[in-house]
Amino acid sequence: MKKSFSLYLLLLISVNLYSQNNSIAGKILADNEVLPYANIYLKKTKIGTSSNENGYYSLKNIPNGNYTLVISSIGFKTKTVKIKFSNNKKLFRNFTLKESNILDEVVISGTLKPVTKTASPVPVEVYSKTFFKKNPAPSIFESLQNVNGIRPQLNCNVCNTGDIHINGLEGPYTFVLIDGMPLVSGLSTVYGLTGIPQALIERVEVVKGPASTLYGSEAVGGIINIITKKPSSSPALTTDSYISSWGEVNTDLGLKYKLSQKSQGLLGINYFNFQNRIDNNNDGFTDLTLQNRISVFNKINIERKSNKVFTIAGRYVYEDRWGGEMDWQRKYRGGNVKYGESIYTNRWETFGTYQLPTSENINFQFSANGHYQDSFYGTDAYDAEQFIGFGQLVYNKQLKEKHDILLGVAYRYTFYDDNTFATLQEDGVTNKTSITHLPGIFLQDEIHLNKQNKLLIGARWDYNSLHGSIFSPRLNYKWNSKDKSNIFRFSIGNGFRVANIFTEDHAALTGARKVEFEGELQPETSWNTNLNYVKKINTENAFITFDASAFYTYFNNRILPDYETDTNKIIYANLNGHSVSKGISLNTDITYTNGLAINLGATLMDVSITENEIKTKQLLTESFSGVWSISYRFKNNLILDYTGNVYGPMRLPLLGEKDTRAENSPWYSIQNIQLTKKFTNSWEMYGGVKNLLNFTPAANSINNSLNPFDVGIDTEKNPELAFDPSYVYASNQGIRAFIGLRYTLF
Template sequence: MRLNRFLFGFCLLFVSICAWAQEGSINGTLSSEGSPMALVNVGLLNTVYGDVSDENGVFSIQNIPYGSYTLVVSMVGYERISQRLRISAHTPNLSLSFDLVEKINALDDIVVSGTLKEVSKLESPVPVEVYSQKFFRANPTPSIFESLQNVNGVRPQLNCNVCNTGDIHINGLEGPYTMVLIDGMPIVSGLSTVYGLTGIPQSLIERVEIVKGPASTLYGSEAVGGLVNIITKKPGNAPQASVDVFATDWGEVNTDIGLKYNLGKRAQSLLGINYFNYQNPIDNNGDNFTDLTLQDRISIFNKVNFQRKDNRVFSIAGRYVYEDRWGGEMNWNTENRGGTDVYGESIYTSRWETFGIYQFPTSELLNFQFSANGHVQDSFYGDTEYTADQYVAFGQLTWNKTVGKHDIVAGAVYRYTYYDDNTPATFNDNTSDNNPSRTHLPGIFVQDEISLKPNNKLLLGMRYDYNSLHGGIVTPRVNYKWNSPNKRNILRISAGNGYRVANVFTEDHAALSGARTVEFDGELRPETSWNTNINFVKKFYTSNSTYIGLDATAFYTYFTNRILPDYETDPNKIIYSNLEGNSISRGVSVNLDMAWDNGLKINGGLTVMDVTVEENGERTRQILTESVQGVWSISYTFGNGIQVDYTGNLYGPMRLPLLGELDDRPAESPWFSIQNIQLTKKFGSRWEVYGGVKNLLNFTPADNSIARPFDPFDRNVTFGNDGQVIPTPNNPKGLTFDPTYVYASNQGIRGFLGLRFTVQ
């Protein structure tokens, strides 16, 4: 009997041990577009077994009892993956890999620009547009400035026919009203509004977020028309190494290099290098001036993320840019720099930037963000010298707290700007020394996001800044969001105030060209604006697996004290003054996205706007502002893996700056369109070849865009005692040399070919 009991107990123990031993595991890697995906949830449905992927995209689920399960892979902004699998004695340990696909139009992307904290795009009460690296790869360009040409309501505006500098317009408002951020830091401003938008390595850009309308409540001065926030990749999400090189048949060569490496055990670094070179003078329009500015530019970017206890954030980054660019008469060389024999515009730019974020080790969510940059410019516009130094330091402490239905963000900000140049802007009338501008701008802000009901949110915000030159400025805002339970219908209503303290010489290239004399009419006061907009988002899913997304916005902005350059009162001058009246920007913008299961995707956008200026009872259209803008992108992948991308834009007529009543150049630009096509082929997981044609229609402005290009120093122009041009037989139209009559690039059709290489 005892023997039987012993055998029974032994068998029971053996069976228990066997049952206990019947466990397996699942290991794998996660990636998207060739990059490892960190912080992705991986789990077995209706069980406690799961894991979160690490910075290399690796996950591991251990001690799984034998059986059948449904594995689920999920992350905000990406398509959910579900897969049935079985753990058994035959397959106890599974090794899997998944490629996550970004959701159509990134409807659930994480965004930070609207509220200074990470939220789902669908949950944000502030409408934020998100554009991924994939969007920009459909039309590769050497700079973020050019990449924005296919974003609805955004237009890269060239300001000079000779040196090809420019700025970014949002809903018809000029570049100084657009704030450009890198990782949320106000890096690109002042002098770099004109010269700092190039040289950001595109291989390091994760996404670009765009907010249209005033954002001064969170970002202060300059965020009047809107903001562009360039989000760089986290080192953990970047490939180990990447190279992207392309060239055009004009002779342009652009190279992007990315490299990820470890700094010890607790720091990971991402290095990016961009080099752009163009040294091939071309004059297709026959005006003896270069159609495209020659450039030699290098940019070095490095970002370091530190691993800290409890996943607290600490990141610091830096960038250095050096650029040598010139445009002018075809026979110009460096020996002519600053002389009066051959006209050329030569700009040497040296710029450094550093920025980062540090989360304090406290129970409260406290973040300190900081940035500093220096910009040194040495330039000649013909024989007019312009040298300038600008240094900006910025610090911001933010506190985020959720109390019941209230999600509160508060902050204290300080910004210091030093600016010195050789223009009247910094002359000292009493001494021979300059009087550099030193501006202190401390401020505080608070916003409260209130969850009224599960589908209703109200955002209230207020900011107070004290400008050391102009005193205190208050900027409030209010935002309301409603969404249907399934989030297929979203309504947002916004109202807010913006302001801008202008520095003409750091923002307006026309003031530096030397072709006109700059004059100030009184002391310039800060500009203010009030904006309202209504945004509606609608998503459709049809029975044949077709997706349609509609995003429509109506906007209205009213300006007071606006500073506008007056080109028309005196053709020899640019007169700056505060507007004695008002300026209005209003319009409607619609974006439409469609996608089919067969791989066809169509994105289109249309903006119709009316930007006017009223002074002395007379209302006129703003110069260099289109009334209609359209953009589109069509993408399709064939069965052999070849992808075709067809992108383009369309612009309505703009009012152009003429030199007087006798100027015979058209007063308006024509309707025009820039269209591009590209083919891309992948070879394995590392290689990608792409090429195509830019500016398919070969559109360029009229050949007479530059007035009197044959007399750039106005030697044969006769001036009266009042400074006005006197028409003569040699100059019957009474014109002077003027390169500011520009609305599009003189660069025509061109082919391009590129190669990408990526190592995970």
């Protein structure tokens, strides 16, 4: 009897062990890319794991039964799947998570350290790589056209260079970073926004309003932080290439590789080419600048025994672009036979972060870039060389439970030389290279008053070797309801900027007008206040987010180009008065469970200049702008995207009262539609139409285009007859079709 019972017990244990040999394994994906560190578990059990750096997961020894498998990750919608296990079942299943606009994305731009978007006392807008795929573009400059409150502004009708406006403030007030490092500044404000391989962009963070307390000079209007992918979480290979009916060719390539067991790299290459001479408005000039550009980006992460961060990256950009008369040739470069604007650009960048091997959290961050430019604007040569080196130590310390301290010391070195009078000595003959030293120190205390209230106090002191001490304080307050469905933020802060006109304002380079400076330009300062309210509503069929802001910025010593005092000149001087930028903006995100997603945004603003008690509207600044993105995902992996923007009238620079061109731009809208078909997790095809309404500016935007060298014209007596390409607010590129193909190898 005892033997029989023992045999029965042994058999029962064997069967039970056999029944627990079920397993499931596979990869977690998001937007055709592997998703590392996602959570995978069986509901109401202790069986669970996380996907590794390659997105792979595995659950073993699962008893027989019916289960709910849950897959979740921050920033993505949680997925649940019903699964039955029995008889030693071994499953291999891949799961794809969809991005969610309502979860807490991790952001770094507002406080210089990783925090969830909801917890940040500074309002940060986050735009994922999926957002930019809805309207593919060859550069981040064009990609930002559908972000609320941001407008890519063309500054030249001929060479088509431009900058990015935030809430009506010109490009030099926008600080562009890559992975938190200040790379796109100075000369690259005009030329450095192209050639960033979009296949490597993970997300873009936008902060509107001064951020000089953390980022120093130039962060007056706001910051745009381009976050690139981590090598550990990137697919093995990504390619994205498209062509347009105008003849544009753009190709992005991303490749992950291993240098050793403890170091991984990510290589990105972007190539853009456009060589068609098109003149649809019949003004004798190219509607779109001809371009040939290649950019190479490389990022390396090195694993350390202490798990501390060590990453280093670099980028090289070469571009050859020209625009001008349709029959212009290279042999005419710099001459007065045919007018052309020809620009050769060589640019390199490097940046990185090294976490010191100490018990405290101390990071050393560094960046450097060199920019070399050989260009002609008609007969005017502009040769420039710029080098910027930057380094900072950042110490982060949690004191008790309420104080999160951030302390940093920074140093920035700027070398600039060109062939203009901006670098001449007083004798007007000897060249004087501009060298600026900018050491600084900043302190920030994020105070957790309680679970619903947070206060951030910060201050920065910089010493500019040319202008002396500059102090920048800021204060931020955040309140949220207990369920975090209501968030209120208030901020007030100071910004400053030391200007170099020739490196930041392309209008100063055009050969059409003479440039003059009135007195020595002093640093600009501004005070900004911002109110932000976020409301989240979750229903059975939709997730809704309302984000509303009111902003007010007051400038002293503002530097503005004066086109109107003398229409033959551009006069730069510190404003003898003040300037104000104020307005309100609203963003709405609605994500329906049936596959429909809607993003709407609108900004109403008033940007004015008051000098000698006379108030005028700022040139090239719209009073209203709106953006939208409407997407629908069909069940057969077909995605429809309809994106667009609309802008109100802008005051434009005229050549006096007799100028026949309109004083204000019209209302206009750029709209795009795209269809995307996903065939497998690797292959994806897309195509559509850009500028559906075929909007282009008036044909006479370039004044007197038939006589670009003003032959036989006294422009002093008759300024309205002068050649002038600075009257520009939108691209001359009309409607066009495009088709592209993406491939991803995991």
